[in-house]
Each structure stands twice: as C-alpha cells, then as structure tokens.
Amino acid sequence: MGANLDVVAVAPLIAVVGAVVVLLMVDVTWKPGPQVWGVIAGIGLAAATGLAGWQWALHQDAPELYFSGMLVGDGFAAMGALVVYPLTGLGLMAGWRLVTALGRRGAEFVALVLLAGAGAHLMAASANLVMLFIGLEVFSISLYVLAGFTRERADADEAALKYFLLGAFASAVFVYGVALVFAATGSTSIYGDPGGSAAGLPDAILPDAGIQSFLEGTVVFRPGVLLVGAALIIVGLGFKVSAAPFHVWSPDVYQGAPGGITGFLAAAAKVAGFAALARVLTVALGAYVADWAPAIAALSALSVVVGTLLAIVQTDIKRMLAYSSVAHAGFILTALVAGGDGIPDMWFYVITYAAQVLGAFTIAAVISGATRGRSPLQAYDGLGRRSPWLAAVMALMMLSMAGIPLTAGFAGKVAVFRSAVDAGYLWLVIVALLAAVAGLFFYLSVVVRMYMRQPADAPGTMPAAPHAGWGARIALAVTSAATLVFGIAPWPLLDVLRDALPL
C-alpha cells in the first residue's frame, strides 16, 4: 500500500509555512513595511484557503490516509482548514493596528499568527495522536508568544506566563493520556497505518489496526487504563477550549493579551480544540461513547453554569467575554454528547461562535486600543450615540451570543441542543437553556450601556468617537454578515456541514 505521500494532504500547510518563511526572509533582507507583510500573509492564506477548498472537493466523499496514517484527508479535516485559514486572515486584519504599532517586531507577530493557523489545521487533520500533539504544540506555543507580545506591559507578561505554564501542564496531561491509550490499545494511530505495523513489530506479525478498529473489534476486559487515558485527553483538550473546570487561565489571558490578538486567540482555540476533541472522542473512542458521553455532559453543564455565573459579575468586557467563552464551550460540548451525530451541529456552533467572538473582541480592541489589555465596561456608556455602527455590530454580537433568534447564535443553539435531546440528554439542554437566560443578563448589560446610558464623566462633552481601521472594519463586516446570514438562513451551511464528517 505504501505510505501515500500525496502532496494534497499538506498543500495548505505548505502554502502557509512557505508564506512564513518568505515573510521572515524578506523581512530580514529588505526590511519592508507592514504592507509587504500583509501582502505575503494574504497570499499565503488565500492560497491555503483555495487548497483547502481543493481538499474539500477531493475528500468529502473519498477520504484517505496519508503519510503512514499520520494525516487524514476527509471532509472534517478539509472543513477545519476552510474555517481556520479565513479566520486567521480575519484575525490578522482585526489586529492590524497592533501589527503596525509593534514596529519591526510586527513581522514576527504576523509569522506567529500564520503558524498558529497552520497548527490549528494540523489538529483537525491529524490521524495519529502523536501528530495531534505536534499540531497542538505548534498552535499553542505560537499563542503563548502572541499573548505576551507587548512585553512592555506587565499584565501581558503575566498573561503569557500563566498561559504558558498552565498550557504546558495541560499538554503534559494530554500526552500522558495518549500514553495510557497506547498502553491499552497498542497504538497511537486513530485509523491504523495501512503500510506500517504495531509497536515496532514487523508487518507480517501484527499490522497496526489503529485505536478505532482495535476498540471496535476487541472487548477490553479491564478498560480502566483506557478510560483514564481518555479522561486525561479530555482534560488536556478541555483546557484548550477553556471548558470548566479547566478554564481558570482564560480570563487573565484574555484580559492581559493585547486587544488586537485576543479575538483570534479565543476563536482559533475553540475551532482547533473542538476539532481535535471531536475526532478523538467520536472516532478513536467512538466505541466507548457510553462511557465518555456522561463525562462530557458533566463538563458541559459545569461550563455553562460556571461561565455564566462568573461572567455576570465582571466589569471588564474582555474578562466577561472570557467567562462567556467558557459558557460557550459548554454549549458546544452539548453537541458532542450525541457522539458522531452531533459533529455537523458542533461545526455550525464553532464556526458561528468564532465569528461572534472575533467580532466582539475586535470592537473591544477598537474601543480600548489594540495594544492595551484592559477594557473596562464603562467605555461602552453611550456608544450608541458616539459610534452607531460599532454599537450596532456589538449589539448584534451580544444578542447572537445570548442566542436571540434571527442571529447565528440562536441557530447554533438549536443545532447543538437538538443533538443533545436526540441523544437523550434533555436535562443537559434544560440546564444549558437556563444558563443561556442567565447569560442574557450580562449580554444585555452591554446593550444597556451602549444605548440607554450616558458617559458618566463629563456629561456635556462626549468622548471622541473611536475610530476603526480598515482591517478591523473588514473583520467586523465579515463577522456581522456571517452572524446575520447564518442566523436568518442557516440551512445552506448546515447542509454543507453534513459532509464535514471524519473518516
């Protein structure tokens, strides 16, 4: 069978990593301005998106394994790439103010954002837990650096260090989980390697069947090791998607990280983390869905409750959005309790949430500055009069996150809750719905500040209207269009996502 080294499997990755190399080379050689970085990154991402589209066309009906079962080309992986690369581009545009403010270091910043995108794609396309770990690290390490990129600010350093230490710990837990799963199944490969062999034995003796078929074909009499391994993997990835109780890093990191990058940080972590989680759980451990689904349900319930309750008391919009992202991790997890059936719904929620959270953080960056960390809620008092457009987009994002109909947030909630009800988790849906109502409280409080309050200091004089750069404007236009369009007519996207299934 051979190792199948077809270049299509890595074509988008080559495009992006190639762009990174070119960007750094060009930068050290000619020291051009930010426009050139932007052009190179743009070309790289556009090419990667196009190649991801090619993968989608090729693989959604005919999935294949590549590189000795290390990478997989299927609808799921291609969808991951199709989401990640445009998201990376939007994230860069949203934070372009930050890139220009960084001076010469901006080139490294752009390169790291692209690398994070490549890592996220790799997480969606890995067919082997070791490969998944590599993707996870490429992605995470880029984000650790990005979070602390404005070194002058102590809170950014603190955020980055906290993110790094806790993230490294979570990665270690993940690897331990992988090791235990290997101990129980004799493989780290999800689908097996058509051309390789298990545990170093020659082919002829025992071909590597992979975790999936091993667990489907074998009765594990003492599943303890396997289940502990699965639990540790869930913990490691739960950290990345900031599900409670593994969420404690996210408020500090979101608040401390420079405003221009927080949106990408939050959105990409959800996309990559859930892509990895979905493939590991529903494919590799698909035979044990009855064992892990209750754990996922418990995590989900805890996340929506903890995230919502803590978001209510925040006075900084970035912290509030961080806790709300914990709650949203819980909402997305409700799709996964349905196992493989919930994957299209999970995708829908993840994609639409990524748009919302990127939009919301972009506005936070416009209001409070792209390099700054803190973003107090008072800054939104009377925004409806100062900048009607910014306020309208922010209101849209808040209503969408709150799950009000005719926004993508509502369609997403219908999708994931429907999955959970079908899987028999009505109690979880009720908990999540009640949390969603409680969540209205803080989403509405932003709307109240924007439209129903006046700025407290200096009543007569209005603060100057904040000015959004063209990059942020494009990012806001795209994210709010997505939020509205997928809210009013979610059907086409849902139809497409039905093909975004793992092999």
Add this chain to the structure above:
Amino acid sequence: MDVPFASGDFPILSTIVLLPAIAGLVMFLVPKRRCDLAIPLAVALSLLPLGAVWYLLVEFEVGTAGFQFEEQVHWYRDWGVSYHLGVDGISLLLVALTVVLFPIALAASTSITDRVRQYAAMMLFLEAGILGVFLSLDLLVFFVFWEAMLVPMYFIIGIWGGGRRVYAAVKFFLFTAFGSALMFAGILALAFIAGDQTGSPTFDFVELLGIDITRTAQFWLFAGFALSFGIKVPLFPFHTWLPDAHVEAPTAGSVILAGVLLKLGTYGLLRFNLTLFPEATVDLVPVMAVLAVIGIVYGAVVAIMQSDIKRLVAYSSVSHLGFVVLGIFALTTQGLQGGVIQMVNHGLTTGALFLLVGMIYERRHTREIADFGGLQRVMPVFAGAFLFIAFASIGLPGLNGFIGEFLVLVGSYLSLPAYAVAAAFGVVLAAVYLLWAYQRMFTGPVDKPENEGLRDIGLRERLVLLPIAALVVFLGVYPKPALERIEPAVQGILDRIEATTDYHVPEFGVEADLAGGEG
C-alpha cells in the same frame, strides 16, 4: 416549495408579516434632517398591513374549522423545520387587533423626540414579530418570532421609557426569556417525540397534532409551555414584571404591551396547550382556573389601591387577562369564545385607556390620581372619552366588554361554577377601581391651579381614539361577525379534546360533569 399555496398563488400571510418588517427598514432611509417625517411615514406604512388584513377578513371563509391561506415551504428536512403559516378564526381576530392598534399607537407617539427613526423602526419590527407569532404554524418558526419580538420591545421600553426604564426593560426581557427557555426545551422534546414515532422529526404544528404523547410527557410539556405563556399573560404569580414594564414604557409601548403582547400568552395557551396536550389540560384545569381567579381578584384589588393611574390600568390587565384564562380553561364553547373575544376587547379598551393616560401625562407630567380633580369641567371631551372606555372595560351592556365577560362567566359556570361565582366579583371590583378613579380625577371642583389651564384633546387625539370607540360600539352591538369566525375554530379545539380524552363538554340542560366519563 412542496405544498402549493392553498388559496390562490398570492402569499398573503407572508405579505402581512413582511410589510411591517420592510417598513421598519425603510425608516432607516429617512434622512436625519427630516426625522420629523419618520412617525407620519410609519403611520402611513403601517396602514398597508391593515389593508392586507382587510383583504384577509373579506376573503376568510366563515364556518370552517381548519387553517386557511396556508403557506408551507420546507426549510430543512433533517430537522423537520418548515416555514408554515396559516390563519383560523382565533388568529384572524388577533391579527386584526394587532394591525388596528399599531397605526393608532404610532400616531400617538408624538411625544417621542429622541432617535425618532429608530423608534419607528422598532415599533414596526415589533409589529412584524407579533404578526409572525400569531400566524406561524411551525413551532420553531413560532419560537423565532416569539423571542425575536422581545428585542424591539426591550429597546422601546429601555430607550424611550420613563425613569426606571432600564430596570423595567431588563426585567421584562429576563422574565419572558426565562419562560421561553423551558418552552424551547419542550419544543425540542416534542420534535424528538415525533421523530421517535414517525421516523422524521418535525416542528410542524399540524403534524404534531397527529402524534401520540404519553400522559406523563404531556404533563411536563404542558408545564413548560404554560410557564412561558403564563409569564406572558401574565398569570398570578408571574405578573410582577407587568406593572414595571407597563408603567415605564412610553405610551405607545404600553398600548402595544397591554393591547397585543399579553394576548400572545393566552393565544399560546389556547393554540398549543389545549390541542397538543389535551389530557394534561383536562387534568390541570383546576390549577389554571385557580390561578386565573386569583389573578382576577388580586389584580382588581391591587388596582383599587393604586395611586398612579397608569399602574392602575396595568393591574387591571392582570384582572382582565384572568378572565380570558378562566374562559379558556372552562373548556366550554361559550368559555372559549368568550376568552377569544375578551382578548380583542381588552386589547381595544386597555389600549385606549393607556392612550388616555398618555394624553393627560403629556399635559401634566404626572400620573398621580391625587394631582387631578374636576377635569370634567376643563376637558369635557377627554372626560367623556375616559368614561366611555371605562364603561366598556367594566362590561356595560351594549359595549364590547359585556359580550366577552358574559360569555366567559356563562361558559365557566357550566363547568366550574364555584370559580365563575368568584370571578363575578372581579366584574364588580372593576367597576370600583375604574369609576372611583374617574370620580377622583374628573368630578368635583377643580382644586389644583395647575389643572385649570389644561387643553382638551385636539383633533389628532380624537382621531386616534375614534377607531377604537367605533370598534367598541360595533363589537358591543353586533358581535356576530366576530363570534361566527371564532366558533368553528373553538369547536375544533373542543372536539379534539373530547376525541382524545374522556372529557365531555358540558352544555346547558345537561348536568355539569367535569370528571367526564368516570361518572
């Protein structure tokens, strides 16, 4: 499009829903310099749906129970969602009430001077949402309209309301959304039950009528739906959002809130609880009836004690809506008919009362009853209009309120005699709070100097009140057109309850028998 439009090719119901929504978008095109044009333009545009509904009233076939003018487009088969609209006698009257009240409410919005275009747009979006709720026959689409409608109402209260507007707006939003959450879980569960039985999940109301729901499931689903609708009605003890929202909302907001929004709750009970969960309905009649009667008496007693005329009118809604709920859960033809007609009546009279309160507030900037006195001498036309509407609200024979309350009392006496007797006190109490308020505000000498120079109501204000007064008299003298449109729909609901449970609808001359077949 799988199902062709039932009557002709013109999607009249979609048109009715879309017209106000488009009109709302048009508001943003009004140039900022000419925002004084926004309100007149909004009034003119809101006459379009009125015209469309007039067509509907004319073309509506009297005497058939099913839905008419149905439109259905399947949206997403995996979920069983379809865009399905239809109208029967019950929703027809409520749609008519909605499109009548909106132009009136908009025309009464002259005191709005801040962000006028946005205000007009929000009102028109609200109208579209309400019409969507009344017309949709797919539970998911229904829920979309139901929740989406909260947003414009929230802004109307929160931006253009009175002193404690933010508190009232958030309270309104959270109360309603809390109820909706459980209803939404119920809707998902219903679709799942349908999928279990037929193999394909569906949110379609008509298809859901055909599925078999166990008694236990019916009970829980009834509870979820009834909580949501009960908060909206509002049924005692879920009424606490209502006084705040009504009092803080601008005049037009109160008119719509009391006139139309509250009816969404009673409409939901009637449309969904009675038909989808008939066994639970029959079992839970005592609970609902007790809450209804408590609401009638409690609302009236609290209204008597109010010193603020707007709060008084707000609490009177609790009392009147209790009548509607009692009529619905009497489960008799008369009770249901009375309940529906009472919804329309209350919309007209309470809407008018809020308009009148708004007019006097614009002049005096106070709503304290004690600040007035002897207004009869200063504002005779206004006083006459107030008295006229008060009589309609109390249920004076010859005016519309009488028909509704009479039918409700007769209908509930058949099946729930004790409750009917208790509810009858509500009628007496209504006379107390309204006439006593009239006496304190309008009769006697003009003892406050501020009240001496008050202008009587002008031409615009008279024109605003005139259509309501005309309808009050029309429905009071000749209710037949309304009743004969409601009757088949109501009969259909009762037939369904009789067919699916052992309940037997009592009639005159037959021993009232709530326990049904057990006897």
